[in-house]
């Protein structure tokens with residue numbers, strides 16, 4: 001396995017117990033992860049772009065939160081429908097999605 005060029009972290013409100021319970025989970029955090037996984041596979045980027053679900057980033061009121069490293073770009077109020085745009089514009093196009101940045 002290679003280190004990814006981009007690592008996308010999506011808050012699904014995962015807790016230490018393994019339970020997913022919290023704001024981003026109620027706002028389709030899991031669907032956002034699923035959409036990223038689908039987009040990465042469809043684009044053949046599985047060796048370069050990883051997605052992981054995470055626990056709370058402490059910004060629940062701005063959730064669902066998506067963080068892209070190594071760019072250190074944080075997106076807020078992300079919906080499942082925003083995933084394609086983040087993939088097109090940021091991950092493949094190299095330009096952040098300004099209207100979602102926090």
Ligand code: FES
Pocket residue numbers: 011012013022023024025055056057058059060061063064065
């Ligand atoms: S539950 Fe997602 S930022 Fe807090």
